[in-house]
Amino acid sequence: MTIREFQLERYFARWEFTAPYLLSASDCETVSVGELLNLANVPLSELGDLRLGYTESQGDPGLRTTIADFYSRVTPDGVVVTNAPEEAIFLVMWALLNPGDRVVVQTPCxxxxxxxxxxxxxxxxxxPMLETDDGWRMDLDHLADLLTEDTRLLVINVPHNPTGYLPTTSDFDEILELAHRRSLWLLCDEMYRGLEYDLADRLPSACDRYPRAISLWGMSKTFGLAGLRIGWLATQDRRLMQSLLRLKDYTTICSSAPSEFLAHVALKQAEAIIQRNLGIIQTNLAHVREFMTRRRGTFAWREPKAGPIAFGRLRKGSAAAFCEEVVRGSGVMLVPSTLFDFGDSHLRWGLGRLNFREALSVLDEHLGTNLKNLS
Ligand SMILES: Cc1ncc(COP(=O)(O)O)c(C=O)c1O
Structure with missing residues (x-):
């Protein structure tokens, strides 16, 4: 069996470095190595002195200690640093699953x-997530029906890509309770954690609340440092950690020393980086709300609750055809819902970049002259 093409990644491979304006990026604006070291008051010579040998397979102990501080019930032994969040997903699926297992996954994803x-x-x-006039929501009754006695793994993503949805604490508790009742494993992808618009909405990490949960987080989205390719898994379950580590010897063995070093520098400044990125998102939200009000005949906006992503509806026509025309005609890249196997009516908006306003006005101008052909 060959694996199906990763549609979103192939689309980014086609446009990310050729289209001048990315209006659908899921990460926050990045910084240079110099800017990061400056922010943390770390002299460049510290990076210069770093030795470039193999590193510890589970991840640098100091880095894991800093990571464990983000959780209340996970110790540094319960953390494995991975070469990108993507590797972490692979390790979990291979460590936990066997052919024929039943798995339930929140979609679109x-x-x-x-x-x-x-x-x-x-x-x-x-x-599937449900769309209402008031925005996205989760159907917990449907989830309860899907989680049969023989379900092995539930996979959720909060805050959610692509909708920007964040459940309430009581809905999140109900999901954990459903998992607990059936003793199933829970992979909670928390890649956008920390970017809640209202701090009061921040949920606990699943791995702190449920012993059979594995939480995934990393440097790419919340911190805008995707180029470090550093992610991690956190869990209270020792046996699962042993299985993850056994597998990691067959994928990448260990992470890159400069990436671990810089990830550690960044995590010690987590609050400052998060505030800077939330500021960019809030500014861009104001621009997009104004745009969506003016262009409400073309788009139905769905307000996100957290993270740099929103998922709105194109009122008429094919989202895939719209995106193709827009990127070819204006250089603005948008992502259609077809890449998420979620129909052909939605567009993903990426709110984390500094040139968002400029990209939006290029799109606006393009729509002004071409809208008739686009609908
Ligand atoms: C929800 C979610 N999980 C995991 C990943 C993988 O992150 P990375 O590309 O940094 O490996 C992404 C990337 O877009 C994501 O959106």
Whole structure:
């Protein structure tokens, strides 16, 4: 069996470095190595002195200690640093699943959360988000029906890519309770954690609340440092950690020393970086709200609750055709919902970049002259 193409990644491979304006990026604006070291008051010579040998397979102990501080019930031994969050998803799916296992995955989703379980030979059942006039919501009754006695793994993503949805604490508790009742494993992708618009909405990490949960986080989105390719998994379950580590010897063995060093520098400044990125998102939200009000005949806006991503509806026509025309005609790249196997009517908006306003006005101008051909 060959694995299906990763649609979103192939689309980015086509446009990310050729289209001048990215209006659908899921990460926050990055910084240079110099800017990061400056922010943390770390002299460049510290990076210069770093030795470039192999590193510890589970991840640098100091880095894991700093990571464990983000959780209340996970110790540094319960953390494994991975070469990109993407590797972490692979390790979890291979450590936990066998062909024929039943897996339930919240959709639409970052494709590997669904695809890798499918490629492993599992029976994968989507748990789709519901769209209402008031925005996105979760159907917990549907989830309860999907989680049969023989379900092995539930995969969720909060805050959510692509909708920007964040459940309430009581809905999140109910999901954990459903998992607990059936003793199933829970992979909670928390890649956008920290970017809640209202701090009061921040949820606990799943791994702190449920012993069979594995939380995924990393440097790419919240911190805008995707180029470090550093992610991690956190869990209270010792046996699962042993299985993850056994597998990691067959994927990448250990992470890159400069990436671990810089990730550690960044995590010690987590609050400052998060505030800077939330500021960019809030500014861009104001621009996009104004744009969506003016262009409400073309788009139905769905306000996100956290993270740098929103998922709105194109009122008429094919989202895929719209995106193709827009990127060719104006250089503005938008992502259509077809890449998430979620119909052909939605567009993902990326709110984390500094040139968002400029990109939006290029799109606006393009729509002004071409809208008739686009609908
Ligand atoms: C929800 C989610 N999980 C995991 C990943 C993978 O992150 P990375 O590309 O840094 O490996 C992404 C990337 O877009 C994502 O959106």
């Amino acid at each position: 970052y494709q590997s959360l669904f695809e890798l379980a499918h490629y492993r030979g599992c029976d994968v059942f989507p748990w």
